[in-house]
Amino acid sequence: MSGSFAVLTKSELRVAARDGEQLLLTAGLPILLLVFFSVVDVLPTGDLDPVEFLVPGVLTIALLSSGFVRLAIALGFDRSFGAIGRYAVSPVSASTFLGSRAAAAAVIAVVQVIVLFLVGLILGWRPTLHPLLPLVVVLALVAFFGLGLTLGSVTDGLRSLALANALYILLLLLSGVVFDLNELPGWMEAITRLLPTTATAQLLRTVTAGDGGEVRDWLVLAAWSVIAPVAAARTFRWR
Amino acid sequence: MSVVDVQGLSVSYGPVDAVADLSFAVDAGETVALIGANGAGKTSTINAIVGIVEPTAGSVRVFESDPAQDRATIARRWGVMPQAGGLPMGLRVGECVELFAALYQDRVDASAVIDGCGLTDVRDRRWRTLSGGQQQRLSLAVALVGGDDLLILDEPTAALDVPGQERVLAQITKRAGAGSAVLLTTHRLDEVEQVADRVVILHEGALVIDSSVTALTEESPEIRIRGLSADQASQLNNTLATSFRFGPDGDAMSSVDSWTDPQQLLALVLDWCSTNDVRVTSASVGKRSLADAYREMMSP
Numbered sequence: 001m002s003g004s005f006a007v008l009t010k011s012e013l014r015v016a017a018r019d020g021e022q023l024l025l026t027a028g029l030p031i032l033l034l035v036f037f038s039v040v041d042v043l044p045t046g047d048l049d050p051v052e053f054l055v056p057g058v059l060t061i062a063l064l065s066s067g068f069v070r071l072a073i074a075l076g077f078d079r080s081f082g083a084i085g086r087y088a089v090s091p092v093s094a095s096t097f098l099g100s101r102a103a104a105a106a107v108i109a110v111v112q113v114i115v116l117f118l119v120g121l122i123l124g125w126r127p128t129l130h131p132l133l134p135l136v137v138v139l140a141l142v143a144f145f146g147l148g149l150t151l152g153s154v155t156d157g158l159r160s161l162a163l164a165n166a167l168y169i170l171l172l173l174l175s176g177v178v179f180d181l182n183e184l185p186g187w188m189e190a191i192t193r194l195l196p197t198t199a200t201a202q203l204l205r206t207v208t209a210g211d212g213g214e215v216r217d218w219l220v221l222a223a224w225s226v227i228a229p230v231a232a233a234r235t236f237r238w239r
Numbered sequence: 240m241s242v243v244d245v246q247g248l249s250v251s252y253g254p255v256d257a258v259a260d261l262s263f264a265v266d267a268g269e270t271v272a273l274i275g276a277n278g279a280g281k282t283s284t285i286n287a288i289v290g291i292v293e294p295t296a297g298s299v300r301v302f303e304s305d306p307a308q309d310r311a312t313i314a315r316r317w318g319v320m321p322q323a324g325g326l327p328m329g330l331r332v333g334e335c336v337e338l339f340a341a342l343y344q345d346r347v348d349a350s351a352v353i354d355g356c357g358l359t360d361v362r363d364r365r366w367r368t369l370s371g372g373q374q375q376r377l378s379l380a381v382a383l384v385g386g387d388d389l390l391i392l393d394e395p396t397a398a399l400d401v402p403g404q405e406r407v408l409a410q411i412t413k414r415a416g417a418g419s420a421v422l423l424t425t426h427r428l429d430e431v432e433q434v435a436d437r438v439v440i441l442h443e444g445a446l447v448i449d450s451s452v453t454a455l456t457e458e459s460p461e462i463r464i465r466g467l468s469a470d471q472a473s474q475l476n477n478t479l480a481t482s483f484r485f486g487p488d489g490d491a492m493s494s495v496d497s498w499t500d501p502q503q504l505l506a507l508v509l510d511w512c513s514t515n516d517v518r519v520t521s522a523s524v525g526k527r528s529l530a531d532a533y534r535e536m537m538s539p
Contacts, residue, residue, distance in 0.1 A: 003341070003344065004341075004342050007338065007341040007342060008338075008342075011327065011330065011334070011338050012327075014329070014330070014334070015327055015328060015329040015330060018329045019328075019329060074328075077328055078325075078327060078328065081325040081326075081328055081367075082321070082323045082324055082325025082326070083325050083326050083327045083328070085291070085321050085323060085324060085325065086321060086324050086325060086326060086339075086381065088289075088291050088310075088321075089289045089291070089310075089314060089317075089319035089321060089391075090314055090339060090342050090343075090385070091311050091312070091314040091315045091342060091343065092311065092342055093311045238291050239291055239292075
């Protein structure tokens with residue numbers, strides 16, 4: 001790990017730790033959703049116990065919020081407040097800069113996953129973990145990082161804030177995160193099956209139930225984990 | 240070989256030509272000021288030099304390399320203060336300077352720079368809570384922990400009070416004295432006279448003059464008269480072929496050609512005043528200020 005990469009990652013984590021509102025959205029909201037809907041049985045979760053259904057979905061929300069939402073907003077505001085322009089004239093390369101942002105987000109995401117696992121266990125979740133679980137998390141994070149960095153590269157400040165949160169809510173609603181995908185009309189389900197959040201939620205649901213998951217979901221997630229970072233690399237600009 | 244070498248540079252933003260066929264150079268140990276009105280192309284020139292804007296035509300070489308291609312490598316040798324240079328949200332003053340010092344392998348003692356820029360008292364405050372002038376000095380501090388072969392400052396004193404300006408000028412002088420090449424943009428011509436060896440004057444993106452400050456000031460004396468009316472100045476200009484015009488303080492000033500003895504011309508002017516019963520309050524021969532030289536060049 002290069003010196004600049006470590007320095008930037010540490011600085012980004014420091015900034016993240018001080019951003020109370022964003023931390024609440026990133027870390028607090030998924031826990032709140034998990035606890036509330038596990039205790040209040042109002043979601044159409046099919047035959048599954050609410051907590052069995054919810055934990056993988058909320059894990060998806062957590063990965064999306066720290067991987068996509070926070071990254072997009074932070075990058076957008078850094079552009080608005082001139083920090084990107086400052087890095088642009090420093091010896092930092094674009095790959096080191098974007099990589100450090102992703103690394104800091106990965107640290108936050110991993111802490112979130114651990115906390116949500118613990119909260120889930122306290123609420124009665126009894127997973128059977130499949131060895132492919134870490135791969136789902138890694139692919140999902142890479143895809144969400146790519147999407148977050150792309151949005152943060154093509155928008156600035158308030159626009160990135162509005163768009164990231166709007167997409168967050170949309171993906172949360174459409175991806176079978178808080179209700180079963182079978183509740184959607186057939187044509188809508190077919191479309192949502194192509195979303196990275198749907199693939200992540202479905203795979204997390206299966207790998208935490210001891211199964212390897214469907215090939216279609218793996219292919220969708222793998223495709224997003226390639227396309228999104230390439231889009232980020234192509235759209236990032238120093239101005 | 241020059242540290243910065245700009246040859247035939249043009250920068251366009253769509254149909255707008257910000258810089259047109261500009262050439263100049265900055266050598267090691269030399270301080271060059273880019274001056275011109277708002278929109279003259281100063282910041283576009285700086286942006287092309289630091290590699291964040293691609294020239295439409297011409298070339299820019301910094302340390303003999305193309306900054307658009309080798310920016311990250313060249314950047315190890317320069318410190319840059321961008322005009323709109325913000326910093327990462329949420330960081331404190333000390334953390335900002337230490338962060339950028341670390342990106343340059345802690346070549347410079349961050350604490351010494353913070354102190355030199357008068358920021359020790361606000362070191363633990365978040366940078367966004369600083370006043371405009373303090374943010375400006377922080378921006379300079381971040382540039383000063385960069386590479387020490389070239390210092391590029393885009394309007395470094397724009398929002399500063401007098402002590403702040405003096406601090407910044409002292410830092411520039413110190414860096415130039417240590418052998419750095421310095422390129423700055425500013426609207427404060429008195430500062431340019433204090434710190435710059437050369438000026439590159441731009442107008443609507445094009446070069447007006449690339450000259451030493453001395454050639455524009457000390458080597459170009461002027462006659463300054465207080466108490467002259469506009470009509471009287473006009474008559475003098477017609478009679479003695481002088482070039483009297485009025486400065487912002489109301490004084491009438493006329494440049495003196497290099498082949499004319501300024502004292503002799505002053506004697507002729509005073510003689511004309513006496514003959515025509517024109518009572519002037521004061522009259523003197525002195526070096527022309529850069530501001531006067533600039534106004535003269537820019538007057539239609």
